[in-house]
Amino acid sequence: MMSKTIAFFPEAAFGPALNSVGIAQAVEALGHKAVFLSDPGFVSVYEGYGFEAHPVNLSAPMPAEQMAKFWEDFINGHIPNFRKSPYEQIDNYVKDCWTAIVDSAKWAEKDLPGVLAKIQPDLICVDNVILFPAIKQYGKPWVRIISCSENEIEDDKIPPHLSGCRQDDHAGHEAYRARFNEVIRPIHEDFNTFLEGTGEAAYPIGQFFEASPFMNLLLYPEPVKFERGHPLDPNQFQYLEGCVRKEKPYEVPTFAANNDKPLIYISFGSLGAGDTDLLKRLIETIGKLPYRALVNVGDYKDQYDNLPGNVKIDSWFPQPSVIPQIDAAIHHGGNNSFTECLYFGKPAIIMPYVWDGHDNATRVDETGHGFKMPRYEWTDADLAAKLDACINDPKMKARLAATSAHMQGRNGPEKAAGILDELVKTGKYDG
Known part of the structure; x- marks a missing residue:
């Protein structure tokens, strides 16, 4: 050829x-x-x-x-x-x-x-x-x-x-x-x-x-x-x-707390990591919930201290290797995060901030593959309820499993x- x-x-x-x-x-x-x-x-x-x-x-x-x-x-x-x-x-x-x-x-x-x-x-x-x-x-x-x-x-x-x-x-x-x-x-x-x-x-x-x-x-x-x-x-x-690329394998670290609990992945993409106030608030809230969390903080790692025992941060994650191992994601609605969660059948809470994140957040919500949430106007109870639904709602699980099978095929x-x-x-x- x-x-x-x-x-x-x-x-x-x-x-x-x-x-x-x-x-x-x-x-x-x-x-x-x-x-x-x-x-x-x-x-x-x-x-x-x-x-x-x-x-x-x-x-x-x-x-x-x-x-x-x-x-x-x-x-x-x-x-x-x-x-x-x-x-x-x-x-x-x-x-x-x-x-x-x-x-x-x-x-x-x-x-x-x-x-x-x-x-x-x-x-x-x-x-x-x-x-x-x-x-x-x-x-x-x-x-x-x-x-x-x-x-x-x-x-x-x-x-x-x-x-x-x-x-x-x-x-x-x-x-x-x-x-x-x-x-x-x-x-x-x-x-x-x-x-x-x-x-x-x-x-x-x-x-x-x-x-x-x-x-x-x-x-x-x-x-x-x-x-x-x-x-x-x-x-x-x-x-x-979707076009899920191949990435190096990722081994989930051991957590000091909640090591046997569901795993959440939080990322607002390479550009959204500058919204450190929001990420700190999410870390604080997750710190009180029965989960573990991996949080992508981009180039701002030095701005985080006193992390709860159930949270690990890093400046980058090989996302297509992480998402198959999680139970739910919180992300900004970027198209990679959006399609990768669907590809691996993982529910997402989308907190959009700009561009097509708004469209993807609405779409994940209206098709029953996750939830759209405002970035700032939410309470700890709102987040806890949405995460619980993501992880335990049988209808959402079934829908995500069908979508994942379709995409992976x-x-x-x-x-x-x-x-x-x-x-x-x-x-x-x-x-």
């Missing part, structure tokens, strides 16, 4: 990055070469998994350490806005985010043509929320990976992306869309000017990307997918049922690799 080069260009966040690693591992198992186009701050992440990675500047060049901290600092600066509803975040977090994302597309256009000419990929997979014109114009098939909530591909019958609305809250959908379009308009007009400068057609208001005509891979699992007014064509859209990375293999050999996918 002729080995082909497949390039992956995930956005600079661990969720998309590690999803693409999972797919790239499966692609290489088929004999192709996987390479990464990368924000400079993430090059070492891909190299750590043994992949070749080529930097693409997504902002003004800065030292790698500063680059890696960019989004962390961005998120930490918005912690006061985490108390607001998704609708109320449009004017601050969402607006600032889209400003930065549009800026990143403009910067990428300076580097991408040269990097693509150097790598000469046969197929390009991009996991982002915005169009990079150089990828569309490169002349080879390109695939869009949607690692966020599937409502990134819009439909009139489903909640708008980032809104956190329930499926049946049509008035909420309308209000969110209207406010989003109003606030985003100047940023969108600026993006359209940039698009036209690259020879691309302007997008309608609110749209920053398009579906690939070749293939779009949705990481969302089918058991929680939305009921669309216009079902997606399987020749152009495929659900991957499909193997997302292998399915993705098979689709990419067909595309890279024939230029199209015929289902």
Whole structure:
């Protein structure tokens, strides 16, 4: 077989990055070469998994350490806005985010043509929320990976992306869309000017990307997918049922207290660890409950002391190796945490703060796979009751077991690799 080069260009966040690693591992198992186009701050992440990675500047060049901290600092600066509803975040977090994302597309256009000419990929997979014109114009098939909530591909019958609305809250959908379009308009007009400068057609208001005509891979699992007014064509859209990567094994440590009790895993992702007040409050509450807990505190380990005997903290966990061993999770609704819990059949309490965490929290709740909880407006009794239900509710257990069996029977990375293999050999996918 002729080995082909497949390039992956995930956005600079661990969720998309590690999803693409999972797919790239499966692609290489088929004999192709996987390479990464990368924000400079993430090059070492891909190299750590043994992949070749080529930097693409997504902002003004800065030292790698500063680059890696960019989004962390961005998120930490918005912690006061985490108390607001998704609708109320449009004017601050969402607006600032889209400003930065549009800026990143403009910067990428300076580097991408040269990097693509150097790598000469046969197929390009991009996991982002915005169009990079150089990828569309490169002349080879390109695939869009949607690692966020599937409502990134819009439909009139489903909640708008980032809104956190329930499926049946049509008035909420309308209000969110209207406010989003109003606030985003100047940023969108600026993006359209940039698009036209690259020879691309302007997008309608609110749209920053398009579906690939070749293939779009949705990481969302089918058991929680939305009921669309216009079902997606399987020749152009495929659900991957999550893309759980392989990680090193994890041995659960011995706890000084409650060592025989159910195990809880708490993580707000690499970027959410800066919300130390919330994590400290959760640790204090769990300290009084009949559980053990592993808590991901990111780069803030030095801010924690006097931990209860039933809690262990660390700056990072090999999450896909930890989740199979837990009884319940508390997380922020990032797509990796969301899909990994479902994949391993583990209930989750989702305390969202931004982006599609709001959508995933609502979805886990309305499909009976866990609970949505506010990040700050809860009592110890609320948390205790929700954890008890997660661990002991027979209906939820049965639903999670069925979803897990469904997802594990499909193997997302292998399915993705098979689709990419067909595309890279024939230029199209015929289902």
